Every structure is written in C-alpha cells, then in structure tokens.
Amino acid sequence: MLEIEELHAGYGGTPVLKGVSLRVGQGEFVAVVGPNGAGKTTLFKAISGTVATRSGRIRFQGTDLAAVPASRRAHLGIAHVPEGRQLFPSLTVMENLEMGASTEAGRRDWARNLDRVLAWFPILAERRSQLAGTLSGGQQQMVAVARGLASSPHLLMLDEPSMGLAPAVAEFIFERLAEIHREAGLTILLVEQRVAEALESADRGYVLEAGRIALEGTHAELRRDDRVRQAYLGM
Amino acid sequence: MLQLEGFLQALNAGLLLGAHYGLMCVGLSLIFGVMRVINFAHGDFMMVGMYAAFHIFTLLGLGALLGEGAGPYVAALLAAPVLFVLGYLAQRFLVSRVTGTRVGNLEGEGHYAQLILTLGLSLILQSGGQILFGSVPVSVPSELSSEAWELEFAGGALVVFVNQARAWGAVVAVAIVTLLVLLITRSRTGKSLRAAADNVQAALYMGIDVDRAHRLTFGLGVAITAVAGGLLASSYPFTPYVGLEFVIIMYAGVVLGGLGSTVGAFWGGLLIGVIQQCSALLLPTQLQNTAIFAVFLLVVFLRPQGLLGRVSERT
Numbered sequence: 001m002l003e004i005e006e007l008h009a010g011y012g013g014t015p016v017l018k019g020v021s022l023r024v025g026q027g028e029f030v031a032v033v034g035p036n037g038a039g040k041t042t043l044f045k046a047i048s049g050t051v052a053t054r055s056g057r058i059r060f061q062g063t064d065l066a067a068v069p070a071s072r073r074a075h076l077g078i079a080h081v082p083e084g085r086q087l088f089p090s091l092t093v094m095e096n097l098e099m100g101a102s103t104e105a106g107r108r109d110w111a112r113n114l115d116r117v118l119a120w121f122p123i124l125a126e127r128r129s130q131l132a133g134t135l136s137g138g139q140q141q142m143v144a145v146a147r148g149l150a151s152s153p154h155l156l157m158l159d160e161p162s163m164g165l166a167p168a169v170a171e172f173i174f175e176r177l178a179e180i181h182r183e184a185g186l187t188i189l190l191v192e193q194r195v196a197e198a199l200e201s202a203d204r205g206y207v208l209e210a211g212r213i214a215l216e217g218t219h220a221e222l223r224r225d226d227r228v229r230q231a232y233l234g235m
Numbered sequence: 236m237l238q239l240e241g242f243l244q245a246l247n248a249g250l251l252l253g254a255h256y257g258l259m260c261v262g263l264s265l266i267f268g269v270m271r272v273i274n275f276a277h278g279d280f281m282m283v284g285m286y287a288a289f290h291i292f293t294l295l296g297l298g299a300l301l302g303e304g305a306g307p308y309v310a311a312l313l314a315a316p317v318l319f320v321l322g323y324l325a326q327r328f329l330v331s332r333v334t335g336t337r338v339g340n341l342e343g344e345g346h347y348a349q350l351i352l353t354l355g356l357s358l359i360l361q362s363g364g365q366i367l368f369g370s371v372p373v374s375v376p377s378e379l380s381s382e383a384w385e386l387e388f389a390g391g392a393l394v395v396f397v398n399q400a401r402a403w404g405a406v407v408a409v410a411i412v413t414l415l416v417l418l419i420t421r422s423r424t425g426k427s428l429r430a431a432a433d434n435v436q437a438a439l440y441m442g443i444d445v446d447r448a449h450r451l452t453f454g455l456g457v458a459i460t461a462v463a464g465g466l467l468a469s470s471y472p473f474t475p476y477v478g479l480e481f482v483i484i485m486y487a488g489v490v491l492g493g494l495g496s497t498v499g500a501f502w503g504g505l506l507i508g509v510i511q512q513c514s515a516l517l518l519p520t521q522l523q524n525t526a527i528f529a530v531f532l533l534v535v536f537l538r539p540q541g542l543l544g545r546v547s548e549r550t
C-alpha cells in the first residue's frame with residue numbers, strides 16, 4: 001500500500017532523513033519507533049507533503065506522491081493524525097470531525113463514520129458542541145484520531161498519539177487503535193516513543209535512528225532483539 | 236432639551252455611519268483572521284470599489300434605469316464581484332508568495348514581506364487610481380442623500396433627522412454582515428476557512444486546499460469592504476486617496492472589536508462611528524479622529540484583546 005524507497009528529506013539545509021526505505025502492506029499495523037530527533041515526524045510530514053522530499057520515492061497505492069500536492073493527499077486516502085494533535089481549537093468537536101470529512105469519501109460515508117467513531121470514543125458524543133481547544137489532552141487526542149477516521153482513510157498515520165497523556169489514557173488510546181485495526185481492517189502506520197506499547201499493538205516494526213532504519217522485523221523479532229530490549233524496553 | 240436633541244442627532248448619525256464602518260472593518264478582519272495578513276492596501280481596495288460603483292452606476296445608466304434612489308445601492312452591490320475578482324487575483328499572483336503554506340521558510344513568517352508587499356500595492360493602487368480616475372472628487376448621484384426622515388419624540392419637542400441614504404446603506408451593511416456570519420459559521424466552506432485560520436498544516440492534512448481558501452478570503456474581504464465604500468460613495472465625495480482616510484478607522488475598529496473576530500469588527504466599527512460623531516458635539520471637527528484614538532488607546536491599555544476578543548492559546 002505504502003512503499004518508501006531511499007527517502008532523503010529535511011528542513012532548509014539540514015538533512016533529517018538519510019535514505020529511509022519502508023513498506024506498509026494492505027491491512028497491516030506497522031510501528032516506527034526510535035528516539036527523539038530520529039526523524040519520525042519528518043517521515044510523516046514527507047508522506048503528507050508538508051516537508052519537501054530531496055530524493056527517493058514515496059508511492060501510495062501505486063501513485064507516486066511526488067506529483068501530488070499536500071492538500072490532495074488526504075483525498076487519496078491518507079489520514080495524518082499529527083504530533084501534538086493540532087486540532088482546530090476554535091471549532092467545536094463536531095466541526096473538527098466535519099473538517100476531517102473534507103474528502104469525497106469522508107462526505108459520502110459521513111453518517112457511518114460518525115456512528116463508528118462515537119462508538120469507539122463515546123465521550124465525544126457528550127462533548128460534541130464544546131470548542132476543541134477547551135478539551136483535556138486525552139479528549140483532544142480522541143478528537144484527533146476520530147477526525148482522521150472521518151475522512152474514510154485507506155491508511156491511518158498516527159504521530160505520537162500518547163504524547164503528554166497519563167498512562168491510563170494512553171493505554172485507552174492504544175486499545176482503541178488495536179480495536180479499530182481489528183474491526184475495520186484499517187491499515188495503520190504508528191510512530192511512537194513508547195516502544196513497548198507500540199510493538200505490542202503492531203504486526204511489524206521499524207527502528208529509526210538518526211535518519212536511517214536501524215532495524216526492522218516482525219513484532220516478535222523486534223521484541224526478542226537484544227538491542228531493542230536494552231535500548232528501548234529497559235530489559 | 237436642545238443638548239439632548241443634538242446628542243440624539245449625533246448618536247443617530249454615528250450609528251448609521253458606524254454601520255458602514257463596521258462593514259469595512261469586517262472585510263479587513265476576515266483577511267486578518269483567516270490569513271494573519273495585515274493588509275495595508277485595504278483602504279485602497281475600498282477606493283477602487285468606490286470608483287467601481289461610480290462607473291458601474293454611470294456606464295450602466297443605473298440612475299435612469301432604477302432611479303437615483305435604488306441605483307446607487309445596486310451599483311455598490313455590483314462593485315462586489317468586480318473587487319472579488321481583483322482581490323482573488325491579487326492573492327493568487329502576489330500575496331500568496333508571502334502567505335499561507337509558503338511562509339514557513341521566510342523570515343518572521345513572512346510578516347515583513349507582507350508589510351512591504353501590501354504597502355507597495357497601496358501605492359500602486361493610489362497612483363494608478365490617479366492616472367485612471369483623476370483627482371477631482373466625485374460621488375455617486377443619489378436623491379436620497381439629501382432626503383431625511385423626521386423622527387419626533389416627546390410630542391414634537393425633539394426632532395431627529397435620519398438621512399435616508401445612510402439609513403438604507405446601514406440596512407444593507409447589516410444584511411451583508413449577517414449573511415457573512417451565517418456563511419462562516421454554518422457552511423462547509425466557512426468552516427474550512429476557520430479551520431485554515433486555526434491551523435494551516437492540520438487543514439492541509441484534512442485535504443483542505445488552504446491556498447484556495449486564502450484566495451476566497453482575500454477576494455471576499457476586499458469585496459465586502461468595497462461594498463461599504465460603494466454605499467458611502469453617494470454621500471461622500473472621494474478621490475483616489477480616500478483609502479488613507481478610512482484605513483486608520485478600519486484598523487482602529489478591528490482592534491477595538493478584537494483581532495480576528497468578525498462580529499467584533501462590526502461592533503468595533505459601529506462604536507468608532509458613534510464616538511466620531513458624538514465627539515463632534517464637544518470637539519472642533521478637525522479633532523474628530525482624536526476622540527477615536529483616545530478611546531482606542533484606552534481599550535488597548537485596559538482590554539488588549541479587544542471588546543469581544545477572546546484570550547486564547549493557539550496550538
């Protein structure tokens with residue numbers, strides 16, 4: 001579904017990604033883990049088109065994204081739930097979800113998608129008329145995920161969904177993601193610093209270090225790997 | 236009794252003129268709110284709108300066609316699409332280079348470049364206006380501008396004159412502001428504009444064409460202010476430099492109402508009109524605008540977020 005080959009990208013004169021290759025298959029749940037500053041967010045921004053690609057190729061469902069402007073990529077079926085949630089704070093919860101449904105597919109499936117996200121995150125139904133900027137961090141993250149789902153995506157990309165959340169709330173979010181993956185068969189690409197939780201939910205994983213893929217493998221392989229155990233799992 | 240009459244007269248004149256100011260301010264505020272651009276050329280776009288109304292009125296013979304009562308209003312409304320296109324194109328080819336999705340790598344998020352660009356636009360519009368339209372003051376002929384309704388209070392002891400041209404202008408202004416508020420709060424396009432105002436990057440992730448949203452906003456903001464200018468054009472003789480007189484009033488109104496708040500900008504403009512007219516009771520006319528700035532400074536000191544502005548964190 002998503003194939004990235006030898007991707008180089010960065011800001012201004014600073015290279016961040018130095019040749020990243022990864023692939024996500026239809027229906028997979030793939031995690032990218034790694035330390036702060038490894039380039040995880042830049043990788044997502046390159047996929048979404050808000051960071052320019054220097055060289056290398058990103059293909060999504062057979063389409064080379066180089067020719068697709070950022071504002072059209074959501075319409076291809078890519079939903080990006082950005083780091084730090086980035087809601088529209090002066091819009092209500094409902095309006096935020098409506099904005100998520102800006103894609104053709106999102107508008108067509110609006111009623112079904114709304115029912116589904118309100119079932120996964122019931123608190124949002126109670127808060128539907130509240131301004132998104134006034135919600136708690138956990139609730140904001142739920143809106144961010146729900147807003148992504150409202151576009152009827154083929155690929156859901158989540159950047160650090162647990163950031164700044166209490167452990168119990170983060171766990172709730174991870175459980176929901178696993179449930180969404182299972183029930184809707186949705187392809188998920190997750191970037192996380194909480195390596196243990198991320199690897200637990202995912203089928204496969206990549207370890208990104210200093211702009212390069214240091215390791216890749218299935219969920220079980222990575223959890224057995226000594227380097228991963230020492231560096232990230234504290235074992 | 237005479238003083239009360241004078242006050243009511245000034246209040247009425249202030250409210251009617253203030254509604255026109257309010258409409259101007261709404262146009263400017265829309266652009267600032269959505270795009271975070273300080274448009275120094277806004278007054279000059281309004282000037283172009285006034286000339287557009289004037290020439291539409293004369294060229295289409297609206298005076299003969301609709302009479303000098305309704306004609307000037309139709310001309311003012313017809314100036315809107317003309318100025319929308321002008322604003323849309325200005326955004327498409329000039330302002331977009333220093334705003335929106337491209338400013339990330341510009342110094343000061345493009346604010347310096349925006350300042351220089353819109354100041355340049357302002358000068359070009361003024362000078363271009365002088366070449367095209369000349370510097371002899373003109374106004375749209377209107378029979379209503381010299382007609383007034385007489386309102387009698389207290390059994391005829393108090394008489395207030397309501398200028399008909401200004402009164403109908405105020406009605407049109409309020410109607411346009413109401414429509415605009417409905418558009419941005421209810422319609423999907425309006426919500427996308429607000430979303431793009433809140434967070435450009437997230438709007439892109441939603442598949443919202445932010446550049447298009449900005450072109451619409453600039454066109455709409457310019458068109459709205461142009462209508463306000465067109466409405467005044469029948470009771471206010473103008474030259475290509477008229478923008479300078481109004482741009483200050485517009486900025487004061489927008490800041491008074493709270494930067495970025497559309498409804499607030501209208502109330503801000505309305506208040507400026509009232510202050511300006513009422514201060515004429517106490518101060519010589521040359522000092523009219525002094526009172527505006529006295530109140531403006533007070534608001535900035537005591538309530539920097541504006542009268543209706545909210546203190547909000549932008550994420």
